[in-house]
Amino acid sequence: MAKIRKIHAREVLDSRGFPTVEVEVTVDSKKESFGSSQETVTASAMVPSGASTGEGEALELRDGDRKRFLGKGVLNAVRNVHEKIAPALLERDFALPVHLDDAMRDLDGTPNKSKLGANAILAVSMAFVKAAALAKGTTTDQYLASIYGGTGTLLPVPLMNILNGGKHADNGLAIQEFMIVPAGFEKFSEALRAGVEVFHRLRKILHDKGLSTGVGDEGGFAPAISEDKPHEQALTFILQAISDAGYKPGKEIFLALDCAASEFGNPEGGYLFEGKRLSSNEMVAFYSDWLQQFPIISIEDGLSEHDWAGWQFLTEKLGSQCQLVGDDIFVTNPIFLKNGIERKVANSILIKLNQIGTVTETLETMKMAAQAGYNRIASHRSGETEDSFIADLAVATDCGQIKTGSASRSDRLAKYNQLLRLEERLGDRARFAGIRAFYRAGKFN
Numbered sequence: 001m002a003k004i005r006k007i008h009a010r011e012v013l014d015s016r017g018f019p020t021v022e023v024e025v026t027v028d029s030k031k032e033s034f035g036s037s038q039e040t041v042t043a044s045a046m047v048p049s050g051a052s053t054g055e056g057e058a059l060e061l062r063d064g065d066r067k068r069f070l071g072k073g074v075l076n077a078v079r080n081v082h083e084k085i086a087p088a089l090l091e092r093d094f095a096l097p098v099h100l101d102d103a104m105r106d107l108d109g110t111p112n113k114s115k116l117g118a119n120a121i122l123a124v125s126m127a128f129v130k131a132a133a134l135a136k137g138t139t140t141d142q143y144l145a146s147i148y149g150g151t152g153t154l155l156p157v158p159l160m161n162i163l164n165g166g167k168h169a170d171n172g173l174a175i176q177e178f179m180i181v182p183a184g185f186e187k188f189s190e191a192l193r194a195g196v197e198v199f200h201r202l203r204k205i206l207h208d209k210g211l212s213t214g215v216g217d218e219g220g221f222a223p224a225i226s227e228d229k230p231h232e233q234a235l236t237f238i239l240q241a242i243s244d245a246g247y248k249p250g251k252e253i254f255l256a257l258d259c260a261a262s263e264f265g266n267p268e269g270g271y272l273f274e275g276k277r278l279s280s281n282e283m284v285a286f287y288s289d290w291l292q293q294f295p296i297i298s299i300e301d302g303l304s305e306h307d308w309a310g311w312q313f314l315t316e317k318l319g320s321q322c323q324l325v326g327d328d329i330f331v332t333n334p335i336f337l338k339n340g341i342e343r344k345v346a347n348s349i350l351i352k353l354n355q356i357g358t359v360t361e362t363l364e365t366m367k368m369a370a371q372a373g374y375n376r377i378a379s380h381r382s383g384e385t386e387d388s389f390i391a392d393l394a395v396a397t398d399c400g401q402i403k404t405g406s407a408s409r410s411d412r413l414a415k416y417n418q419l420l421r422l423e424e425r426l427g428d429r430a431r432f433a434g435i436r437a438f439y440r441a442g443k444f445n
């Protein structure tokens with residue numbers, strides 16, 4: 001049981017310099033060494049924010065007051081925590097996070113958390129999990145593992161977004177994320193080191209070509225590559241960086257894409273890609289060619305969230321060769337995911353807590369995905385904070401993969417650093433997911 005004694009919210013800033021919600025939750029903690037005296041513990045959490053958001057995401061409540069932070073203030077969400085959520089939860093005992101999350105969902109009463117704001121609700125939900133873990137004398141990852149039923153010992157493969165395009169950069173690349181996947185290693189820390197070394201090699205390649213080495217929102221480089229096939233050029237640079245760092249592409253380090261295709265999908269159908277207007281089938285043909293040319297093991301949002309028929313075709317054609325990840329199309333929502341499983345759309349799901357708005361529903365979606373044989377990737381947002389909750393979530397749920405950006409910017413490194421701590425703490429019990437995490441991808445079976 002964790003009785004809530006205090007809830008305090010404030011407006012803080014995310015990695016893009018826009019406001020977000022931070023919440024501190026204080027709960028009772030009966031420490032036996034203190035006899036019967038009542039102690040309390042406090043934990044805090046901050047919520048992230050996306051740029052290429054799916055339409056079905058839970059509502060991020062922004063003030064819209066143009067005089068503050070260009071309308072992006074979150075004082076209304078903060079007020080909702082103080083004036084609506086806290087009075088409903090204070091002095092109540094919640095045995096499990098699901099009870100607290102259900103209470104907030106009831107209080108909100110809308111399907112997309114639009115009354116109280118998903119940013120208000122999620123901050124309380126995450127902070128409660130952390131506080132309850134402390135009260136039980138355990139850590140967030142191990143507490144979450146006990147709730148989820150995971151082993152809490154599997155370190156995820158990092159999907160590191162070292163070259164940024166799309167909405168996260170101003171460089172004309174339609175594809176949003178070019179990731180390296182150091183899966184062919186024995187330990188998480190070795191995989192991470194390899195990825196970081198490749199990142200530094202890529203910097204040198206870009207610099208020597210006279211291209212910008214400035215970074216985009218997720219810490220990857222954002223060069224303006226003006227070839228007629230800029231995406232293939234980007235992939236070629238990355239392959240070169242892997243070799244320059246002394247690693248074997250397609251054996252130790254693989255490639256992954258997040259196309260975020262909802263952003264370049266045309267509302268009337270079709271896709272504006274590399275100066276041409278392409279159909280869904282033509283996009284699939286593009287990806288199919290790339291799978292032949294490059295060691296790509298994962299493609300996220302290859303088609304738009306509105307193109308379910310195209311997604312079915314994509315999954316039928318490439319689903320046995322490659323991990324196909326639904327982000328915008330599923331928005332971490334069990335209802336959308338169920339539909340996707342039934343219609344054979346994608347074979348994997350991106351997991352973002354703030355798309356759905358509570359820890360409990362996030363775990364529910366992860367469980368449903370696991371039971372359907374879909375791979376799960378715990379993910380950051382492009383607007384992040386120093387909160388490393390998703391690192392704990394990834395280990396707690398044995399999901400085997402994490403997407404948390406490049407090897408620069410502390411908002412991204414905070415998650416990798418937490419995973420290093422967890423690996424160290426687990427000691428001999430730590431396992432690294434490795435290439436097995438991608439086993440659904442046919443060519444690795």
Ligand code: PGA
Pocket residue numbers: 049050051052053054258260327350379380381382383
């Ligand atoms: P977002 O980008 O946080 O801007 O949505 C990340 C992603 O699309 O995976």
Ligand code: ZN
Pocket residue numbers: 258260300301327328350
């Ligand atoms: Zn995405």
